[in-house]
Amino acid sequence: MARSDPRNTSRYWHAPGVRGLDLLHADFTTHDYAPHVHDSLVVAVTEVGGSEFKSRGRTDIAHEQALLVFNPCEPHSGRMGGSKRWRYRSFYLAEPGIKDVLTSLGIDQPRHFTANVFRDPDLVARFLALHRALAGEPDPLLHQELLVRGFGALFRRHAEAGQRVPVAPADARLLAPVLELMRDCHAERLTLEQMGQVADLTTFQLIGMFNRLTGLTPHTYLTQLRLRAAIRQLDAGQSVADAALASGFYDQSALNKHFKRTFGMTPLQYVRALTS
Numbered sequence: 185m186a187r188s189d190p191r192n193t194s195r196y197w198h199a200p201g202v203r204g205l206d207l208l209h210a211d212f213t214t215h216d217y218a219p220h221v222h223d224s225l226v227v228a229v230t231e232v233g234g235s236e237f238k239s240r241g242r243t244d245i246a247h248e249q250a251l252l253v254f255n256p257c258e259p260h261s262g263r264m265g266g267s268k269r270w271r272y273r274s275f276y277l278a279e280p281g282i283k284d285v286l287t288s289l290g291i292d293q294p295r296h297f298t299a300n301v302f303r304d305p306d307l308v309a310r311f312l313a314l315h316r317a318l319a320g321e322p323d324p325l326l327h328q329e330l331l332v333r334g335f336g337a338l339f340r341r342h343a344e345a346g347q348r349v350p351v352a353p354a355d356a357r358l359l360a361p362v363l364e365l366m367r368d369c370h371a372e373r374l375t376l377e378q379m380g381q382v383a384d385l386t387t388f389q390l391i392g393m394f395n396r397l398t399g400l401t402p403h404t405y406l407t408q409l410r411l412r413a414a415i416r417q418l419d420a421g422q423s424v425a426d427a428a429l430a431s432g433f434y435d436q437s438a439l440n441k442h443f444k445r446t447f448g449m450t451p452l453q454y455v456r457a458l459t460s
Contacts, residue, residue: 204281208274217262224276226254236265251302273315290350290386295343310334336388352393370409371432
């Protein structure tokens with residue numbers, strides 16, 4: 185759903201394939217928000233400019249280094265204030281989505297935030313990356329990974345003290361069955377839950393362990409496996425489109441994007457070099 189106004193534009197939509205998550209991308213120059221509440225947990229990140237907002241009886245500033253968080257049913261309002269423009273991205277995570285995040289962390293107790301603003305540049309970057317990914321090409325594994333990393337870190341770092349979030353075990357051998365699954369099933373639509381189950385890890389633990397031991401995320405590691413498989417397909421004479429599907433990419437454009445990002449050339453350029 186898009187709002188048409190040359191001074192104030194916005195798009196609101198449901199995140200594809202993600203339970204209980206809606207998204208907003210807004211670019212405002214004159215808009216003021218009256219006091220209101222949401223049934224969902226609200227997280228907002230600013231791309232350009234900023235605004236003033238009121239919550240809990242105080243006024244604060246939304247800006248590019250601030251992560252805004254409002255608990256479900258927490259009243260707040262906002263206005264442009266001293267900025268001439270406010271372009272931002274928001275997440276609205278409803279109860280089913282909150283439960284999914286808690287499950288990914290290995291906990292089941294509700295979390296509450298005792299502040300509305302967190303100066304956490306790393307989290308700001310994570311939520312911007314998540315929002316942009318959800319607005320882009322379909323890639324459920326990437327979306328799931330970024331969502332767990334973003335909301336998982338937010339809950340672990342800034343939610344009220346309560347049930348401890350289990351951290352990834354130190355035993356590197358736990359990753360072996362995950363790597364084996366990824367090698368054997370790289371062409372399938374693997375999920376983080378499937379990967380975590382073979383090692384008895386939560387999805388949040390899985391991502392943390394992967395990053396610590398390989399320097400990569402599960403999505404990046406799996407993409408590299410698929411790229412190597414695609415090269416084998418191309419070397420065997422398969423077309424680019426067939427190689428993409430056989431190696432686990434959603435389509436030829438997805439293979440093209442990752443191939444060029446990794447190797448500095450397109451698959452077609454690679455094939456032409458083989459025959460030149």
